[in-house]
Amino acid sequence: MSSVMSMASADRELASIVGEAHVRRSDADSFHINGAVPAVTVYPGSPEEVAAVLKLANARDLVVAPAGGLTKQQIGGVPERVDILLRTTRMNLIEEYDPGDLTIAVQAGMPFAEMRRALGEHHQWVPCDAARLEHATVGGLLATGAAGPLKSSFGHMRDFCIGVQFVTTDGKVVKGGGRVVKNVAGYDLMKLLTGSYGSLAVITRINYKVFPRPRQTRTFVCSFPSLNAAMQFRTQLFQSPLTPMCVEIISPHAPEYLNDSTTVHDPDDYAPEQPISLPAIEWLVALRAVGSDNVLARYARELGAVVARTLEGAAEDQFWSWISHFEQNVLSRHRNAMVIYTHLAIQNVGPALQALERAAPDYNLIPAAVGRVATGNLVLAFIPLSVDPPSAMQYANCVSAFRGLLPPGSSAEVAYCPKEAKNHFDVWGTTPTDVKMMRAVKKAIDPKNILNRGRFIV
Amino acid sequence: MDSSILRQLKKIAGKESVLDQPEELMLYEYDAGVDVHRPGAVVFAQTTQQVSQIMKLASDRKIPVVPRGAGTGLSGGAIARREAIVLSLAKMNKILEIDVPNQRAVVQPGVVNLELSNATAKYGYYYAPDPSSQKACTIGGNVAENSGGPHTLALGVTVNHVTGLEIVLPDGRVVEFGGKAQDATGLDLTGFFVGSEGTMGVVTRITVKLTKLPEHVTTLLGIYNTVEDAANTVVAITQSGVTPAALEMLDGWMVRCVEANVHAGYPEDAAAVLLIELEGMREVVEEQAKAVSEVCLQQKAREVRHAKDEKQRQLLWLGRKTAFGAVGRVSPSYYTQDGVIPRTKVPYTLAEIERISKKYGLIIGNVFHAGDGNLHPLILFNNRDPEQVEKSHAAAKEIMACCLKFGGSITGEHGVGMEKMGLMTAMFTEDDLEVMIRLRNAFNPESILNPQKMIPELHFCREITGPLPKAKVEPVAGVPV
Numbered sequence: 020m021s022s023v024m025s026m027a028s029a030d031r032e033l034a035s036i037v038g039e040a041h042v043r044r045s046d047a048d049s050f051h052i053n054g055a056v057p058a059v060t061v062y063p064g065s066p067e068e069v070a071a072v073l074k075l076a077n078a079r080d081l082v083v084a085p086a087g088g089l090t091k092q093q094i095g096g097v098p099e100r101v102d103i104l105l106r107t108t109r110m111n112l113i114e115e116y117d118p119g120d121l122t123i124a125v126q127a128g129m130p131f132a133e134m135r136r137a138l139g140e141h142h143q144w145v146p147c148d149a150a151r152l153e154h155a156t157v158g159g160l161l162a163t164g165a166a167g168p169l170k171s172s173f174g175h176m177r178d179f180c181i182g183v184q185f186v187t188t189d190g191k192v193v194k195g196g197g198r199v200v201k202n203v204a205g206y207d208l209m210k211l212l213t214g215s216y217g218s219l220a221v222i223t224r225i226n227y228k229v230f231p232r233p234r235q236t237r238t239f240v241c242s243f244p245s246l247n248a249a250m251q252f253r254t255q256l257f258q259s260p261l262t263p264m265c266v267e268i269i270s271p272h273a274p275e276y277l278n279d280s281t282t283v284h285d286p287d288d289y290a291p292e293q294p295i296s297l298p299a300i301e302w303l304v305a306l307r308a309v310g311s312d313n314v315l316a317r318y319a320r321e322l323g324a325v326v327a328r329t330l331e332g333a334a335e336d337q338f339w340s341w342i343s344h345f346e347q348n349v350l351s352r353h354r355n356a357m358v359i360y361t362h363l364a365i366q367n368v369g370p371a372l373q374a375l376e377r378a379a380p381d382y383n384l385i386p387a388a389v390g391r392v393a394t395g396n397l398v399l400a401f402i403p404l405s406v407d408p409p410s411a412m413q414y415a416n417c418v419s420a421f422r423g424l425l426p427p428g429s430s431a432e433v434a435y436c437p438k439e440a441k442n443h444f445d446v447w448g449t450t451p452t453d454v455k456m457m458r459a460v461k462k463a464i465d466p467k468n469i470l471n472r473g474r475f476i477v
Numbered sequence: 478m479d480s481s482i483l484r485q486l487k488k489i490a491g492k493e494s495v496l497d498q499p500e501e502l503m504l505y506e507y508d509a510g511v512d513v514h515r516p517g518a519v520v521f522a523q524t525t526q527q528v529s530q531i532m533k534l535a536s537d538r539k540i541p542v543v544p545r546g547a548g549t550g551l552s553g554g555a556i557a558r559r560e561a562i563v564l565s566l567a568k569m570n571k572i573l574e575i576d577v578p579n580q581r582a583v584v585q586p587g588v589v590n591l592e593l594s595n596a597t598a599k600y601g602y603y604y605a606p607d608p609s610s611q612k613a614c615t616i617g618g619n620v621a622e623n624s625g626g627p628h629t630l631a632l633g634v635t636v637n638h639v640t641g642l643e644i645v646l647p648d649g650r651v652v653e654f655g656g657k658a659q660d661a662t663g664l665d666l667t668g669f670f671v672g673s674e675g676t677m678g679v680v681t682r683i684t685v686k687l688t689k690l691p692e693h694v695t696t697l698l699g700i701y702n703t704v705e706d707a708a709n710t711v712v713a714i715t716q717s718g719v720t721p722a723a724l725e726m727l728d729g730w731m732v733r734c735v736e737a738n739v740h741a742g743y744p745e746d747a748a749a750v751l752l753i754e755l756e757g758m759r760e761v762v763e764e765q766a767k768a769v770s771e772v773c774l775q776q777k778a779r780e781v782r783h784a785k786d787e788k789q790r791q792l793l794w795l796g797r798k799t800a801f802g803a804v805g806r807v808s809p810s811y812y813t814q815d816g817v818i819p820r821t822k823v824p825y826t827l828a829e830i831e832r833i834s835k836k837y838g839l840i841i842g843n844v845f846h847a848g849d850g851n852l853h854p855l856i857l858f859n860n861r862d863p864e865q866v867e868k869s870h871a872a873a874k875e876i877m878a879c880c881l882k883f884g885g886s887i888t889g890e891h892g893v894g895m896e897k898m899g900l901m902t903a904m905f906t907e908d909d910l911e912v913m914i915r916l917r918n919a920f921n922p923e924s925i926l927n928p929q930k931m932i933p934e935l936h937f938c939r940e941i942t943g944p945l946p947k948a949k950v951e952p953v954a955g956v957p958v
Contacts, residue, residue: 119712119821120850142718164660177660177668178637191908199817201849202886203623203672204893204904205932206913207636210668214660231718254578258601260692260758314760364579364657394659430662450662451641453652456920457664463919464912476663 026058036071037063053097053438057104064109066192066223074190082472085217087156091163094434095474097441124226127158144232146173150344158222164214167343168265171393177213182226188465200228218475233309238335241304242327249302250369253392265307272387276348277341345389349400356402357436363395367426374424375399382417414440447476478517486520489530494521508550512895516557521568525681533649541928544675546618549610552894554674566617580687581657586617586680602687605632617680623672625890627723630848636671641684647925675927677920691756696784699751699773707749708824710776711847719765723754724848731842738803741796800844808857816880817889820850829879837868851889893931
């Protein structure tokens with residue numbers, strides 16, 4: 020509790036930096052990060068104010084958690100303490116947008132959906148369909164490398180962030196990249212910050228390359244009696260000339276969570292009508308195609324009889340939004356569910372889904388999954404039975420069994436699970452990238468480890 | 478070079494793999510750019526282990542090492558300053574694995590870019606980044622420079638196609654970043670490493686994405702009576718909702734230069750031509766070709782030609798890909814620029830270049846990736862005429878100043894290297910550069926690898942990195958430092 024003393028005096032100094040109105044002392048009901056309640060929340064209004072806050076924190080060894088819309092703060096390890104929650108939400112303007120350039124410069128605290136509306140007026144978009152975009156900020160999405168089904172064809176933030184401004188713990192306001200779509204001057208700091216989970220610096224501005232938004236799309240939902248059949252279809256699809264915008268696999272239990280749960284149940288009591296009575300085993304592969312009537316007709320022709328249903332317009336948008344919100348839907352209904360994100364070579368998608376279907380029941384958990392078969396990014400849910408709340412060790416053992424079944428070179432990070440369980444295993448797991456080198460990079464830029472200490476892999 | 482070091486290099490790599498005679502070293506004192514420096518020795522590594530041993534030796538003896546692929550770079554990145562060792566990866570040129578089901582290939586750094594596409598074509602795949610030097614340049618060099626090319630407009634540059642790297646750090650340690658998966662848990666060091674111009678580590682193995690060959694490809698040639706109309710078309714096409722696979726522009730002077738060289742079929746009286754390539758599903762390409770032709774004609778194109786067959790299409794591209802060589806025929810020397818500007822500023826910037834050309838009395842030809850706003854003005858001069866040399870540098874600076882005025886970049890794909898290091902301070906603040914140096918030092922703390930390249934050592938940074946000579950920082954006219 021050494022930070023209590025330094026917090027008291029830091030409080031006044033923080034107020035002098037950002038203004039009294041933009042400092043909030045926490046109380047018992049305040050927002051917490053896996054149980055750790057930040058002592059104080061500050062809302063700096065400019066990169067310079069962020070710099071002053073970080074400098075102060077660095078001098079006093081105060082742990083800072085950078086935050087945007089608070090949609091992904093529960094991902095990661097359990098922090099020992101969080102002294103300052105640094106919200107970027109006051110930095111929320113579009114700094115520059117010329118539709119002809121197909122680029123936009125946005126302050127980090129702007130909710131993504133707000134930027135999307137501005138781009139939409141010119142029929143453009145940044146093709147990211149991660150969850151909760153009304154709240155999630157552009158900075159937070161970059162920091163977490165968030166993505167949804169559109170990752171299949173567009174990639175993610177890494178591929179469309181062309182410039183970034185950020186503040187380092189020694190109070191430097193630094194930029195990388197620029198406002199042009201092609202640029203190799205200097206190191207690619209955008210790549211370094213994408214998916215760094217706020218562990219390196221506080222992002223304050225992002226320049227995106229933007230794209231023309233497709234004018235017409237149609238979704239073909241194809242049904243298969245087994246995972247194998249679905250994977251075979253995927254292979255044929257890859258070999259065909261078709262170039263769908265999204266290709267998503269949906270496991271037999273997942274459709275239960277692809278809808279609006281109108282009533283929010285108490286997760287401990289909630290028992291869906293027929294959760295366990297096995298539904299007909301049906302693996303779905305959903306394809307979203309772009310193009311004119313002529314192009315879409317060809318999709319229908321080539322896909323043929325495997326298409327179970329076709330979606331268009333509002334129903335189609337709704338369907339994909341449900342896919343994006345799969346994990347939120349699971350978690351809102353089962354507080355104790357565990358969600359794992361995978362990074363796989365694409366041929367390992369099948370084995371990873373098999374591993375899920377095998378490991379989950381062994382630990383009394385129900386498996387459900389959606390995911391991008393073209394990139395190997397799956398969202399796997401392990402859902403506890405309402406009658407049998409799992410113990411902390413049960414999660415740990417299940418994760419370990421699941422990871423043990425994955426082919427080499429795969430990574431599987433536990434994004435969500437009860438915080439009590441997180442202390443029993445490594446939530447990030449193994450990665451093919453040299454961790455020693457990651458730590459060296461972290462040390463070079465945040466030597467005192469004040470940013471998100473104990474939460475990320477470094 | 479110290480004879481004991483030469484002895485040890487020969488012990489590591491074999492006698493025949495070390496060059497130390499002046500007449501041999503002469504061949505390694507330049508790249509495709511303008512700078513010339515003679516290295517102390519050249520060593521050809523054949524295995525990762527040899528690279529590791531060479532790096533360890535160099536670290537222990539504090540001798541700078543400059544990794545080199547085919548030497549086709551345009552910014553001096555592979556040229557060794559002072560008494561350094563050039564570490565050539567050209568003999569590590571095997572394609573280790575073509576993994577069609579995972580859409581990946583694993584290659585050694587010395588594999589030539591085009592060879593990979595040739596080797597994978599029979600499976601229906603290719604390697605998308607296609608620098609103009611793709612017949613010669615190596616994928617290791619592409620990784621170092623984050624190379625682009627005409628077809629990166631739709632598909633992205635090298636970094637968008639690399640998923641895994643094996644790297645030898647300056648102290649000889651061998652590390653892995655990423656693999657065959659699209660991404661990995663933790664920091665994206667793979668993405669961060671690409672484009673680090675040999676200042677962080679030596680790449681010894683690369684995993685790249687393979688891209689499915691498109692079902693259909695079509696190439697259009699838009700012919701214009703004024704450069705302005707062509708430039709306006711570029712803006713109009715990107716706004717129309719079509720993203721071509723490539724969108725290239727050549728001005729009238731370049732057109733005539735290219736025609737004299739290869740007879741690509743460009744009309745010699747045009748003020749500018751646009752080369753537009755569309756690819757994908759047949760139906761999509763046909764619709765887009767129609768839409769793009771209409772946009773061209775709306776923007777006052779004199780004529781829009783469609784390549785009738787594959788032969789004609791290849792010929793149109795031959796003109797573009799050999800444009801630099803064609804200039805070499807008419808001028809003893811030329812200075813290639815690589816500035817980038819926002820797309821909407823293409824018309825204005827071309828007018829500026831025209832003005833600069835007149836001001837200095839030098840011919841400036843324009844051939845560039847219009848869709849990306851990546852300009853390649855070629856400034857022609859006679860390198861035996863000191864006055865012209867000076868003028869060419871002054872003209873280059875004015876063009877750069879113009880790019881930077883619009884929030885552009887000093888380099889889109891050629892890299893900073895030695896050539897543009899002095900311009901870095903025009904784009905980045907001291908704080909920006911200091912953080913970059915700190916990050917580099919995490920990999921390369923003693924600047925053994927490719928010293929004095931890419932990031933200028935400012936006075937402030939010198940205190941951190943030790944006594945390195947200060948880079949020459951030249952102020953750029955019109956740009957606040």
